[in-house]
Amino acid sequence: MKDKVVILTYGGTGRELGEIASEQYTVIGFLDDVKHGEEIIGKLEDMSNFDGKVKFISGLGSYRSMMQRRRKLGKVELSSFINLIASDAKIYKTAVLGQGIVIFPQTIVSSNARIGDHVFIYHNCVISHDVIVKNYSMISNSVCISGGVKIGENCYIGAGSTILESISIGDNCIIAAGATVVNDVEENKIYISKYKIKENKYIR
Numbered sequence: 001m002k003d004k005v006v007i008l009t010y011g012g013t014g015r016e017l018g019e020i021a022s023e024q025y026t027v028i029g030f031l032d033d034v035k036h037g038e039e040i041i042g043k044l045e046d047m048s049n050f051d052g053k054v055k056f057i058s059g060l061g062s063y064r065s066m067m068q069r070r071r072k073l074g075k076v077e078l079s080s081f082i083n084l085i086a087s088d089a090k091i092y093k094t095a096v097l098g099q100g101i102v103i104f105p106q107t108i109v110s111s112n113a114r115i116g117d118h119v120f121i122y123h124n125c126v127i128s129h130d131v132i133v134k135n136y137s138m139i140s141n142s143v144c145i146s147g148g149v150k151i152g153e154n155c156y157i158g159a160g161s162t163i164l165e166s167i168s169i170g171d172n173c174i175i176a177a178g179a180t181v182v183n184d185v186e187e188n189k190i191y192i193s194k195y196k197i198k199e200n201k202y203i204r
Contacts, residue, residue, distance in 0.1 A: 002024070002025050003026065004025065004027075005056065005057055006028055006041070006055075007029075007059050008030070008047075008058045008072075008073075009035075009058075009060055010030040010035045010040050011059065011061075014030055014059035021057055023087065028041070028054065032044070047076045055080060056080050057102065058081065058120070060072065061120055061138060065202075066154055066202055067202075070136045073136070078099045078100060078117055081100030083099065083100070083101045084101070084102045084103070085103045086106075088105050089103045089105060090109070091109045092110050092111045092113070095110065095111065095113045095115065098115055098116045098117035098118075099118075100118040102120045104123040105124075106123055106124045107121050107123065108126050109121070109127045110129045110131070112130045115127070116132075116135035116136070116137070118135055119136070119137050122139060123141045124142045126144045127139075128145055128147040130147055131146075131150075131151070132151065133145075133151045134153040135154070136153055137151055137153065137155040138157065140157060140160075140161075141160070142159055143159065143161050145162075145163045146162075146167075149164075149165070149166065150168045152169055152172070152187060154172045155171070155174070156175070159178070161175050161180070162181065164180070164181060167181050169191075170189070171188070172200055173186075173189050174189075174191070176190065176193075179193060
């Protein structure tokens with residue numbers, strides 16, 4: 001018998017996760033604060049109502065609610081979340097994974113990479129050797145992170161961006177889609193290019 005899981009949010013990402021999860025688990029429904037439908041069995045606050053036999057997969061994925069995502073997920077025991085890793089993702093044996101991680105298809109996590117809790121990695125990403133990605137960070141589609149990069153907590157790395165070797169990115173940062181990061185980024189910043197860095201107004 002397959003283990004039972006509940007997916008958080010019924011948006012596009014949540015439905016994608018439902019398809020991936022159904023290969024390994026029995027998906028009994030979705031929790032969503034906004035959307036309504038037959039498959040939605042409650043709101044996010046109802047996470048605390050499930051017994052330990054049901055596990056959760058997080059589909060919360062918006063840079064506009066970075067801190068809200070962290071607060072909501074942090075209310076539930078970490079052990080209640082599973083790691084959902086697509087069958088065609090490549091995870092090297094020496095990579096170290098936290099809990100509550102989601103890794104989409106065609107992504108590579110290379111040797112000695114360290115991925116924190118509640119990290120979300122979308123399709124077709126390359127996480128190179130010795131990369132560190134700390135808790136609650138999100139990496140969008142087709143991102144290339146070079147060797148030795150350090151990404152802080154609660155960061156959002158935009159689609160198609162590239163982070164060059166040994167760069168450090170502070171907590172609560174957003175890297176714009178398509179950006180090439182060539183220098184370290186201080187915490188609480190939005191990095192658009194080397195010459196355009198703004199304060200992150202989405203921290204709330």
